[in-house]
Amino acid sequence: MKIRTHISVSLDGYITTPEGLPTILTAPDFESGISHGAPEFIATCGAVLMGRSTFLPAVGSSHWPWPNLKVFVLTSQPLPEGTPDHVVSSGDPAALLELMRNADFEGDVHLVGGQQTIQAFRELGAVDEFGLVVMPVLLGDGLRLTPEKSAAKPLQLISTRTFPDGSVEHTYTP
Ligand SMILES: NC(=O)c1ccc[n+]([C@@H]2O[C@H](COP(=O)([O-])OP(=O)(O)OC[C@H]3O[C@@H](n4cnc5c(N)ncnc54)[C@H](OP(=O)(O)O)[C@@H]3O)[C@@H](O)[C@H]2O)c1
Numbered sequence: 001m002k003i004r005t006h007i008s009v010s011l012d013g014y015i016t017t018p019e020g021l022p023t024i025l026t027a028p029d030f031e032s033g034i035s036h037g038a039p040e041f042i043a044t045c046g047a048v049l050m051g052r053s054t055f056l057p058a059v060g061s062s063h064w065p066w067p068n069l070k071v072f073v074l075t076s077q078p079l080p081e082g083t084p085d086h087v088v089s090s091g092d093p094a095a096l097l098e099l100m101r102n103a104d105f106e107g108d109v110h111l112v113g114g115q116q117t118i119q120a121f122r123e124l125g126a127v128d129e130f131g132l133v134v135m136p137v138l139l140g141d142g143l144r145l146t147p148e149k150s151a152a153k154p155l156q157l158i159s160t161r162t163f164p165d166g167s168v169e170h171t172y173t174p
Helices: 040-041 052-058 092-100 114-122
Strands: 003-010 045-051 070-074 088-090 108-113 131-133 156-162 168-174
Touching: 003 040, 003 114, 045 052, 045 092, 045 168, 052 070, 070 092, 088 092, 092 114, 092 168
Parallel strands: 003 108, 003 131, 045 070, 045 108, 070 088
Antiparallel strands: 131 168, 156 168
8 A cells, every 4th residue: 555645736836726726726627537647546546545624625515526435534623514434534644544554445545635634644754656746837825735844855756747738747756
């Protein structure tokens, strides 16, 4: 089981617009689960992992974004009403990692985000692959991929490919 991101980021390093929307939504041809390499990536995953802020918009929405995938949420709070029973949560990143390791699924874990949750799993040394979809846009402001003053980390490029709208997927290992 590998823990892997596939997160959209602007050319100037933001994972959200100044209004807090995921950067992928700046792509005019974005289709959830269909465009920007999502099907190939998700086909290798059996679970998704995210923080409470990233998870909340899915609860009660008409479209459940992670059908057929185990869902793990990093939060110290009870999950909101309307959360499907199979969603697992913990406020302790190490405990959540252990729950994922012992869970019944095959394949990798898609570390969806956001910034805080990626940072929490980086600090555990548990992020095996950093996949980024770099969008052809300068946002100027928003939420950065990494918090300010987080530790420097050299990465090794293992693959890259481009999409028709000029976005580029890069995959790195630590
Ligand atoms: N570009 C993309 O593809 C993409 C992907 C995902 C998300 N996003 C964006 O990212 C934003 C959310 O990112 P975010 O960093 O603000 O939030 P987040 O990581 O999604 O969730 C933050 C929450 O996770 C829990 N958490 C985080 N670190 C923790 C730790 N070390 N220990 C215990 N709990 C911890 C806390 O929940 P409690 O407060 O409940 O304890 C915290 O409030 C959203 O605007 C979303 O749209 C973008």
